[in-house]
Amino acid sequence: MQIVSALLRIDKTQPTPVYQQIANDIICHIRQGTLKPSMALPSSRALAASLKVHRNTVVAAYDELYAQSWVDVYPKKGIFIAANLPEVTPRALVSDVNVKKLAYPEETHFNVCDKKLGHVRLFNPGVARSVTFNEGFPDTRLAPVELMLREYRRFANYQFTQKYLLYGPEQGSENLRTELAIFLSETRGLHVQPEHILITKGAQMAIYLAAQLLLGKGDVVIAGDPGYCGANEVFEQTGAKLELVPVDEHGIDLDAVEAICKKQKVTMLYVIPHHHQPTTVTLSSERRMRLLELAMKYGFAIIEDDYDYDFHYSSSPILPLASADYYGSVIYVGSFCKTIAPGIRIGFMVAPPNLIREATKMRRLIDRQGEQLLEEAMANLLKNGDITRHLKKANKLYHERRDIFCKLLREQVGDHISFKIPDGGFAIWMKYKNGLQPAVVAEKAAAMGLGISAGKDYYYDPDHSHQNIRLGFASMNAKEMEQGVDLFAKAIKKAF
């Protein structure tokens, strides 16, 4: 019986308890056939001695095996591998398919609608560089993961947690909607009630739901160019027709919007009022009022994607369009993905209750409901003021980083690029001078270990010729920025 202890490998540094490691290993050997049915196992005392663990540990392991029917216990005789193993083997299909020989098919034989999805760009982790200027992400090193985990630890209390483990409201946690209504009122002057709010998976799902509800084949939707391709792809997938308008230093061009409205029925307009993606401009207060008037006059819906509102450094943010929307034209979309971390997917849609009701039905069809535990954790973080506190700290730090980064750029590559200091957000929109080409600089930079945009994906037309790129600063500390700008300067020299 010494063989049993020889088969088992115990690692006390593992998170899995030792008794479970023993039980797992024994199950594994039963399955593989090393340990046969009806074979005797050593006594708990003997096994404990040879494994150098406490006897109770082996007793617990044997209890576990017994509970799972892997062993039989005969009083005074000992413990044996079960004569009838509990493994359930699925019945094969009638025609005696030898599944082990089947290769899983590589192709469906029916067509999928790839015409609708041809342009969708998927995540590309890219080549690891020593330094990378990303497109503008928060610094996940600041993410309040500890706070999130503190909330998750509270869920260990079963009484508290039980109701969040079952099916729940498709509209999202009642607690979170209540806290969010207060937060939106305090920060954005949006005097909403929980029934005006739908909790989504990131701003992305809110945009998707709005598009599904309002757009059909051939409907016209207006967006800025350059703009956010992740929204444009959603609109086009519905079969809607995308009309693009220019973006200047005060935001999207409303004369161009009105010209389109005069020619055809417009169903929806998509706007990023703070720190337009990618150009970082803020839609001016005057244009906001005019945009609301145009929406009323021509009867279109506005999707106001204010994902960036909470990150302001130089000047105050401007109140959302939604805060002055008497008429019910605005669907306000926001996110905590930039507040906590992009990987923590919580966003929201704020709209009149009739639209929220329909959006909730659509959400039910898609994935039924959100993560209730995550939503409850988020509600507590808002309630305790943790989010406000984190935002203050992060704003202070990103403000400093923006200033350091702009100074470094001016000092070291100021002759070759131009940019305006953004009011907030996570990135700078810059333009190369002296005939420098984004793709060429990116290639030279990559060879030196610096990741930097080649200028693709900003304009709708991938062949649109321009000299702009986005440089994310928020996720880098001072040392990383120095390294990055140093390499950037060298890459520019080589790109001539």
Next chain:
Amino acid sequence: MQIVSALLRIDKTQPTPVYQQIANDIICHIRQGTLKPSMALPSSRALAASLKVHRNTVVAAYDELYAQSWVDVYPKKGIFIAANLPEVTPRALVSDVNVKKLAYPEETHFNVCDKKLGHVRLFNPGVARSVTFNEGFPDTRLAPVELMLREYRRFANYQFTQKYLLYGPEQGSENLRTELAIFLSETRGLHVQPEHILITKGAQMAIYLAAQLLLGKGDVVIAGDPGYCGANEVFEQTGAKLELVPVDEHGIDLDAVEAICKKQKVTMLYVIPHHHQPTTVTLSSERRMRLLELAMKYGFAIIEDDYDYDFHYSSSPILPLASADYYGSVIYVGSFCKTIAPGIRIGFMVAPPNLIREATKMRRLIDRQGEQLLEEAMANLLKNGDITRHLKKANKLYHERRDIFCKLLREQVGDHISFKIPDGGFAIWMKYKNGLQPAVVAEKAAAMGLGISAGKDYYYDPDHSHQNIRLGFASMNAKEMEQGVDLFAKAIKKAF
């Protein structure tokens, strides 16, 4: 300065650290105006004494306030509320909107597509009853929440967690797809690779994605009646035409399916092969082979919704259709929502890689990606064997519960109902005898504190006359079942 300590309320039983409670309270009073700019705060020693806390606690609170710019510190003079408070007040829109006076609009002025969503049924928590026979849910008291939390605790290690906080692959965690491929091979004879798998939010999202990819306006989709309304609603929302076929004791009627195929082009068929919702029947092995042949002959796709595969008591499960799908007709859909808990939303789609690629693009549009931390936790639970272990325990228990429940029903209400013992799953499909009406029994039961189905939502036509209901047993222990069946017997007597 005694006023400051009088304003503060400390509760040491709260999860929020005391220093943070002090800081929060002070911020709150600054905001409310109780504490004015430039006002002196008591020394840390004095405040600690009057609050009866350690001096370091007050020092930490003051550090926090300083870090957030709420206080100024003047060496040798003391600590003061900041003269210039850091609060950022948003700029109002130009026309001087008094947002405080605005009521948020109650209605959008544009039409939403309510015709497509009219039938979607939303979550209804219902009236609390002392006992409820639900539609068949797992017992959340068994949910391995502790194990999930153990995995979450590991995320406190930042180095480990960092990459899961950023954007990640839309197809789902690589680790989870790898572990799931092994699990599917061991349990279902599905010899798939990670590239055949897309991780979704529950089986629901997998069904939604398949429908979005394959169905368009007017396309024909076949489903069983009675059937799962949550899938039917998804198909109809695409504009597809739903053709219903009967379900007998061996599953959906394939003669009826072939008759439809002979008359019109069929794009998709939806089937629940194990424990059909709601009738709990298993699609026989013979019908499975014939269904695959029909799919090849008539060129339709099969959505195989095998959400219930892992819960088998009497006989072995039958291998999935997908395991014998040489031709690439089957989209296999499953879920861990019944394994862990319905509120923990992890499901999957298994299909040939070309379909998975398109489904991944569609998923990117909807919500970009899943919860990476949850997916990593799930991957570890699969890897450690925790899921297999939990399934074994749960199956043993649910098997017992099924037997106890059937015995109770036969003994106490056997004269008034008929049912077949289901092979697995969470519920019994029963039929009233002697002219008893489901709605009448439900009404009498409700008056006595027993929640029970009134027989709605099983058939596509809400007015379809029948005497069947579903009785969930898995979530109830023996005592609860006894109580429930006792009340059920009384309700039946009153319903005559």
